[in-house]
Every structure is written in C-alpha cells, then in structure tokens.
Amino acid sequence: MSTAVFASRERSVIGAVNKSLYIGGAWRPASNSRTLPVYDPATNAVLCEVADATPTDGLAALDAAVRVQRDWAAHPPRERGEILRRGYELMMRRQSDLALLMTLEMGKPLAESEAEIAYAAEFFRWFAEEAVRIDGGYSTAPNGTGRLLVMRQPVGPAILITPWNFPAAMGARKIGPAVAAGCSMVLKPAAQTPLSMLALAEILAEAGLPDGVLNVITTSDSSGVIAPIIADGRARKLSFTGSTEVGRVLLKQCADKVLRTSMELGGNAPFLVFEDADLDAAVDGALTAKMRNIGEACTAANRFYVQRPIAEQFAQLFTERMAKLPIGRGTEAGVVVGPLINAAAVDKVQELVVDAKQHGAQVLTGGKAIAGKGHFYPPTVLFDVNASTRMAREEIFGPVAPITIFDTEDEAITAANNTEFGLVSYVYTTDLQRCLRVCERLEAGMIGLNQGTVSNPAAPFGGIKESGLGREGGRTGIDEYLETKYVAVALP
Numbered sequence: 001m002s003t004a005v006f007a008s009r010e011r012s013v014i015g016a017v018n019k020s021l022y023i024g025g026a027w028r029p030a031s032n033s034r035t036l037p038v039y040d041p042a043t044n045a046v047l048c049e050v051a052d053a054t055p056t057d058g059l060a061a062l063d064a065a066v067r068v069q070r071d072w073a074a075h076p077p078r079e080r081g082e083i084l085r086r087g088y089e090l091m092m093r094r095q096s097d098l099a100l101l102m103t104l105e106m107g108k109p110l111a112e113s114e115a116e117i118a119y120a121a122e123f124f125r126w127f128a129e130e131a132v133r134i135d136g137g138y139s140t141a142p143n144g145t146g147r148l149l150v151m152r153q154p155v156g157p158a159i160l161i162t163p164w165n166f167p168a169a170m171g172a173r174k175i176g177p178a179v180a181a182g183c184s185m186v187l188k189p190a191a192q193t194p195l196s197m198l199a200l201a202e203i204l205a206e207a208g209l210p211d212g213v214l215n216v217i218t219t220s221d222s223s224g225v226i227a228p229i230i231a232d233g234r235a236r237k238l239s240f241t242g243s244t245e246v247g248r249v250l251l252k253q254c255a256d257k258v259l260r261t262s263m264e265l266g267g268n269a270p271f272l273v274f275e276d277a278d279l280d281a282a283v284d285g286a287l288t289a290k291m292r293n294i295g296e297a298c299t300a301a302n303r304f305y306v307q308r309p310i311a312e313q314f315a316q317l318f319t320e321r322m323a324k325l326p327i328g329r330g331t332e333a334g335v336v337v338g339p340l341i342n343a344a345a346v347d348k349v350q351e352l353v354v355d356a357k358q359h360g361a362q363v364l365t366g367g368k369a370i371a372g373k374g375h376f377y378p379p380t381v382l383f384d385v386n387a388s389t390r391m392a393r394e395e396i397f398g399p400v401a402p403i404t405i406f407d408t409e410d411e412a413i414t415a416a417n418n419t420e421f422g423l424v425s426y427v428y429t430t431d432l433q434r435c436l437r438v439c440e441r442l443e444a445g446m447i448g449l450n451q452g453t454v455s456n457p458a459a460p461f462g463g464i465k466e467s468g469l470g471r472e473g474g475r476t477g478i479d480e481y482l483e484t485k486y487v488a489v490a491l492p
Contacts, residue, residue, distance in 0.1 A: 014101065021051045023215050024061075037049050038193075041340065041374065043329070059232065064211075065158075065213075074182075091200075092117075098199060148487075154483070158183045159226065161250075165296045166293070177480065185215065230259065239261070242264075247263045264470075267299060267395060269299060271301035272438065277430060279313065286318055294399055307412070346377050346398075367382075421465060421466055
C-alpha cells in the first residue's frame with residue numbers, strides 16, 4: 001500500500017469515530033464545548049480533538065446509568081449475552097480498522113494492535129457465555145425448620161476507568177462482565193487514548209446495547225470529573241486499571257460511600273531463570289514478557305534474575321535478540337518497537353537507566369533515548385544490576401531489561417518477593433519439584449511458568465499486595481459485578 005493511500009486510510013479511520021461524549025445513547029459535546037487533543041506518539045502530531053467533559057457531564061452520565069439500571073438488571077440474561085456475542089463479531093469484523101486506530105493513538109505496532117483487538121473481543125465472547133450461568137442456591141436450614149435461598153443480583157451502576165496502554169482490552173475486560181451481570185456503566189478512558197473506547201461504544205450500540213447502559217466520558221480532568229460521581233453515592237461499583245498511586249486515592253474516595261472496588265494496579269514482575277532452564281525457551285519468553293506493548297504493561301518483566309552458571313550466556317543471547325528488534329512508527333511494515341506514549345515516559349526510562357549505570361550496571365545494548373520527532377527509546381539490556389538501583393523498586397514501563405545474577409533458589413525467591421507489588425512473576429526451570437516449590441513461594445497473583453504471557457480471558461487476572469484487589473476475567477470475573485442476597489424462608 002502506498003504512503004498516500006495509507007495516509008488516506010488513517011484519516012478515514014480517525015474520521016469515522018464519533019468524538020463527542022456518549023451519554024444516554026446520544027452523542028453530545030462537552031457542556032463547556034471544550035475539546036482535548038489526541039496525539040500520535042510516533043510523530044507528536046495532533047490526530048484529532050475529542051470532547052473534554054466537565055464534572056457536570058460526568059454527573060449527567062451517572063444520571064443516565066441510574067435511570068436504566070432497574071430495567072437493565074431485569075433484561076433477559078440470554079439477550080445480554082447475545083448483545084456481547086454480536087459485539088464480539090463486530091469487533092472481529094472490524095479488527096483491521098480498530099487496530100489501526102489503536103496504533104495511531106497509542107503507538108504499538110499494528111501486529112500487536114490486531115492481537116489486542118482479538119484479545120479484547122474474546123472478553124465479550126467469554127462473558128456472553130457467563131451471562132446465562134449466574135447461579136444462586138437453595139438449601140435446608142441446619143435445624144430443618146426453614147430454607148436458605150441465595151440470590152445473585154447486579155451490584156448496580158458501575159464506574160469504569162481504563163488506562164492508555166491497552167485501550168481496547170481493558171475496556172472490554174470491564175464492560176463484558178458488567179453487561180453480563182446487568183450493571184449500567186459510566187466509563188472514562190485515558191485522555192491519551194480515547195478513540196478506541198469511543199469506537200467500542202459505537203460497536204456496542206450497533207450490537208443492541210440499550211441506551212444509557214454504557215456511557216463514555218472523555219476528559220482531561222480525570223480526578224475532577226470522577227470524584228463527584230463517586231461522592232454522589234448512586235454508583236455502587238468502581239473498577240480501575242492504572243497506577244497504585246492513583247488507586248490509593250480512589251480507594252479513599254470510595255471508602256466514604258463504601259463502594260465495591262476492583263483495582264488492577266502497578267507491577268514489578270520478576271523473571272527467574274534457573275540453571276536447568278531451556279535457555280532458548282527462556283530467551284523467547286523474556287522477549288515476550290519484556291517487549292509486549294513496548295514494555296508499557298503492568299505484566300511486563302521488570303527484573304530479570306538469572307542463575308550464575310548461565311547468566312552470561314543468557315545475557316548474550318537475549319542482547320542479540322533485543323538489539324535486532326526494528327524500531328519505528330507502529331504503522332510501518334516490520335516494526336516491532338514503537339514509540340513510548342509521551343516525552344515524560346521517555347524521560348522516566350532514561351532516568352532509571354542512568355541511575356542503574358551509576359550503580360555499576362553494564363549497558364549491553366541501547367541505553368540512550370533516540371533523538372528526533374516522536375517518543376522512541378531503544379530496546380535496552382543492562383547486566384549485573386544490583387538491588388540498590390531505582391529500577392529494582394520502580395516499574396520501568398519501557399523496553400529496558402535489567403539482569404541480576406543469583407546463586408541459590410532461596411536468594412532468587414527472596415529478591416523476587418522484595419517488593420510491595422505482587423501482580424505477576426515468571427519462572428523458567430525444567431525441574432518439576434522446583435516448579436512447584438517456587439510457584440508456591442512467589443508472592444504474586446499470577447505466574448507464567450515456562451511461558452512469557454499470562455493474560456487469558458478465561459483466567460482470573462489480578463494481583464496481591466499493592467498490585468490490586470479483585471480479579472478480572474475467568475469464571476470469577478463476573479463476581480465483581482454481583483451482590484449476594486440471602487432470603488430466610490419460613491417452612492415449619
């Protein structure tokens with residue numbers, strides 16, 4: 001495809017998205033008529049402008065969600081599931097356009113964007129099947145004089161807040177179970193990547209989702225718009241994916257109204273490679289775990305611990321692979337490493353690399369931001385990184401892999417667990433007993449055992465410690481949107 005033709009397609013894909021607020025089934029401008037720009041992180045050019053919601057708009061979205069909650073909760077579960085199923089089919093039919101839209105606003109290569117659209121759509125398909133499986137219970141009281149009836153009902157209107165790094169998947173992972181359970185929603189996407197969620201709202205409307213069930217508000221004033229919605233008290237659920245710092249603030253706000261919360265927060269994933277590991281498989285897994293989404297993922301491997309006998313060999317093989325990864329705009333053929341989301345992200349990664357070098361780390365490849373337009377940082381491998389560096393404690397959120405050498409199993413597990421985070425860990429070993437020992441001792445909500453990915457719509461996604469509360473996906477994912485009601489039945 002020629003450059004001119006592709007540029008025309010980019011304009012067409014962006015132009016097809018409604019850039020207003022979606023409230024009560026209608027598209028409307030912000031109450032103050034203001035807009036916010038959406039940037040291409042590969043060029044820093046403005047792609048378009050979208051409505052910039054005010055607190056008044058946020059409360060209007062909550063009004064719309066509250067208005068339809070009772071009817072939506074009574075909507076037949078089979079039809080709720082069919083809406084999701086149609087949404088899945090529409091997403092897959094438009095996978096190419098949705099992927100291009102995501103690449104333009106977020107930067108990831110097209111191949112990754114297409115994979116994310118398929119992953120996001122799968123949440124709709126999974127929860128379409130769960131909608132008709134919401135169960136309850138009926139049993140005899142222990143004393144035999146009554147019956148215990150247990151019902152499971154929608155928790156009520158939900159506030160959903162999604163991040164910029166997986167703009168379609170994180171929305172679908174929240175919308176899917178909320179629709180299946182019968183909850184209306186107010187969804188606020190990240191200001192950097194609102195287009196993917198606006199496009200998804202249009203798809204769900206086309207799939208037959210009733211007006212007011214999903215309301216989407218884009219804004220540059222996230223805290224100013226969300227805080228009044230929480231304080232209002234009519235919403236009964238908040239699901240947030242983002243930083244632990246912001247999650248703490250939201251938890252405090254939710255405490256005043258005792259809202260149900262789901263929090264998918266930061267990570268500091270360790271990647272453990274033992275001397276008996278399949279080295280080629282470990283390098284493949286390391287590339288996947290580190291470089292998915294350009295390293296801008298809470299599940300990204302953040303700390304590599306490699307046992308001493310194989311440390312140098314692993315570092316050499318891994319560095320060779322990292323150094324060869326093509327860098328460029330995500331729309332370009334063959335590109336594997338796109339831009340980071342903005343200049344601040346590049347600055348943060350560079351600070352961490354400089355700090356590691358000052359503490360004695362060796363730079364095996366990369367290590368310096370790429371000059372020019374766009375927010376690019378090269379794939380970087382650091383060797384012999386010690387525990388005193390900032391990147392041993394902080395989430396990198398970029399394409400940097402720090403390698404630390406360890407000697408014993410206990411040493412590796414202690415280092416891996418030495419963090420306030422507990423989202424995911426990765427382990428490579430061919431020793432079955434070690435597999436079980438290490439997995440049981442690692443403090444993480446998810447573990448990739450001899451594989452560099454853990455995300456799966458059929459599995460419960462979430463962390464422990466300061467990485468979050470609750471689970472998304474899997475059979476437990478819908479539980480976050482359901483309340484349990486017990487009825488004591490007199491039956492002498």
